[in-house]
Amino acid sequence: MNPTRLRARQIERLVEAICLTAALLPLLMLGGLLLDVLVQAWPSMRLSFLTHYPSRAWASAGILPGLVGSVLVVSLTALLAVPVGVGAATYLEEFAAPGRFRRLVELNLANLAGVPSIVYGLLGLALFVHFAGLGHGLLAGALTLALLVLPIVLLATREALRTVPDSLREGALALGATRWQVTSRVVLPHALPGILTGAILGVSRAMGETAPLLLVGAVSYVTFLPTSLDSPFTTMPVQIFGWVSRPQAGFSANAAAGIVVLLLTLTGMNLAALVLRARLRRDPT
Amino acid sequence: MTAPRLHVHKLRAGFGGKEVLHDLELEIAAGTVTAIIGPSGCGKSTFIRTLNRMHELVGGAWVKGRVLLDEQDLYASDVDPVLLRRRVGMVFQKPNPFPSMSIRDNVVAGLRLTGTLSRGQTEAIAERALRQAALWDEVKDRLDDPGAALSGGQQQRLCIARALAVDPQVLLMDEPCSALDPIATARIEDLIHSLRGRYTIVLVTHSMQQAARVSERTAFLLRGELVEVDDTRKIFTKPNDRRTEDYITGRFG
Ligand SMILES: Nc1ncnc2c1ncn2[C@@H]1O[C@H](COP(=O)(O)OP(=O)(O)O)[C@@H](O)[C@H]1O
Numbered sequence A: 001m002n003p004t005r006l007r008a009r010q011i012e013r014l015v016e017a018i019c020l021t022a023a024l025l026p027l028l029m030l031g032g033l034l035l036d037v038l039v040q041a042w043p044s045m046r047l048s049f050l051t052h053y054p055s056r057a058w059a060s061a062g063i064l065p066g067l068v069g070s071v072l073v074v075s076l077t078a079l080l081a082v083p084v085g086v087g088a089a090t091y092l093e094e095f096a097a098p099g100r101f102r103r104l105v106e107l108n109l110a111n112l113a114g115v116p117s118i119v120y121g122l123l124g125l126a127l128f129v130h131f132a133g134l135g136h137g138l139l140a141g142a143l144t145l146a147l148l149v150l151p152i153v154l155l156a157t158r159e160a161l162r163t164v165p166d167s168l169r170e171g172a173l174a175l176g177a178t179r180w181q182v183t184s185r186v187v188l189p190h191a192l193p194g195i196l197t198g199a200i201l202g203v204s205r206a207m208g209e210t211a212p213l214l215l216v217g218a219v220s221y222v223t224f225l226p227t228s229l230d231s232p233f234t235t236m237p238v239q240i241f242g243w244v245s246r247p248q249a250g251f252s253a254n255a256a257a258g259i260v261v262l263l264l265t266l267t268g269m270n271l272a273a274l275v276l277r278a279r280l281r282r283d284p285t
Numbered sequence B: 001m002t003a004p005r006l007h008v009h010k011l012r013a014g015f016g017g018k019e020v021l022h023d024l025e026l027e028i029a030a031g032t033v034t035a036i037i038g039p040s041g042c043g044k045s046t047f048i049r050t051l052n053r054m055h056e057l058v059g060g061a062w063v064k065g066r067v068l069l070d071e072q073d074l075y076a077s078d079v080d081p082v083l084l085r086r087r088v089g090m091v092f093q094k095p096n097p098f099p100s101m102s103i104r105d106n107v108v109a110g111l112r113l114t115g116t117l118s119r120g121q122t123e124a125i126a127e128r129a130l131r132q133a134a135l136w137d138e139v140k141d142r143l144d145d146p147g148a149a150l151s152g153g154q155q156q157r158l159c160i161a162r163a164l165a166v167d168p169q170v171l172l173m174d175e176p177c178s179a180l181d182p183i184a185t186a187r188i189e190d191l192i193h194s195l196r197g198r199y200t201i202v203l204v205t206h207s208m209q210q211a212a213r214v215s216e217r218t219a220f221l222l223r224g225e226l227v228e229v230d231d232t233r234k235i236f237t238k239p240n241d242r243r244t245e246d247y248i249t250g251r252f253g
């Protein structure tokens, strides 16, 4: 083999090695991080962690109010944001005449999705807590998160609707179907897997948010479960935040265990999204 | 119901500031097959889409003039385009069965979408339409398979069956064979033959052989103008217009 060819091959190898490292690095870091969290969480990893309330003694403290709070807030958020987001995207894509109004809305949507979450928190505080007088409760928190999730759901739904080929819409219209019939019976079912994925992604985002909830009044020391829409509440990230700021080492173990529970919940949600998507793809009706 | 005649009068159509069809004047007799030929971009699709009011669905599209279906002007203010499209069916260039529906559901899709399918009729209607579209024998044992699993030619016949199931009077076909191989094309042409008389058929085609094989009348469209319309035999043997002759002898287009 001549020397220039040899050199070219060596460079190729080198580039390959660098690329591989670049690809593995984030995975390794993520793995290391997870391992670190697990090690730290170990002292607090007991089943009672899931069923206990927070306590001044770290060893008997649990994440129950945070877990229940997260599930409630996120469910409420989904209930509020998904129908509105899907409805709005469907209106914009399938019904609104193209024009200045639609362009204006679309331009703003892209910007809304990039607004820092603390800004939504401030908005929620002014709008829901003070102006609407909902207090520092579950509903105010869910409404705030719904605002945050809405553009994400809307954009994902829009993308899903755009993947529906126009030939299907035309085929249905040519059979004498109305716009609404075409949308509800042909377009939405076709886009459903994509819409669901977008909705779950948006809702997972709500699951991890802390700052906006702190602003509208989630507290990290709650010793009861919410009983009504204006009950004080906490969520897992807020609870974790509370534990991290305590000086005793035991509480950082609690925080790490809280992170494990949060990550498991998120993974569960994303798995559900995957399974749902695969189901709908395979067996569309 | 008998097939209607179509009368196109002073029809202009376009997109925004652009006029694509200029003052078309055309008479289509009841129950005949009329072929529309012309180079690509001359406005064949635009024309055929004005006949079932699909044209106006595109943003900025406009139509002027009249299209009479028997005595009724399609563009009269009291005509609901949605109901009109059930009388004037359409088959597209690329077969477009609904991918998430079975073969059977595809056939009755029009009735189901519009909420006009009565219970217990599905099987009978599906069989009748599939027989009419000469597809029954090939699919009768697998009506539950997805429509998208069929070959291209079968998919196009499925789309024809789907259009027929709504019981239209007019059938519009926009280059229905352009995505198909010669054998599948021959099948569709036979099918068009068998539908003549019961339906008034308007067939856009880029193939002059196809026009010659299946149509009774042929209209030649050039840059949005109707150059000539006559009996198909006449158009292909002794056209009146020089431009028609140039086109059919392959001198342009
Ligand atoms: N959606 C549209 N917007 C603007 N112009 C269009 C649109 N669709 C078609 N046209 C124009 O109209 C003319 C006729 O097109 P078409 O009817 O599709 O021709 P054909 O079917 O004979 O090939 C072409 O010049 C084309 O560029």
Ligand SMILES: [Mg+2]
Pocket: B044, B045, B046, B174
């Ligand atoms: Mg065309």
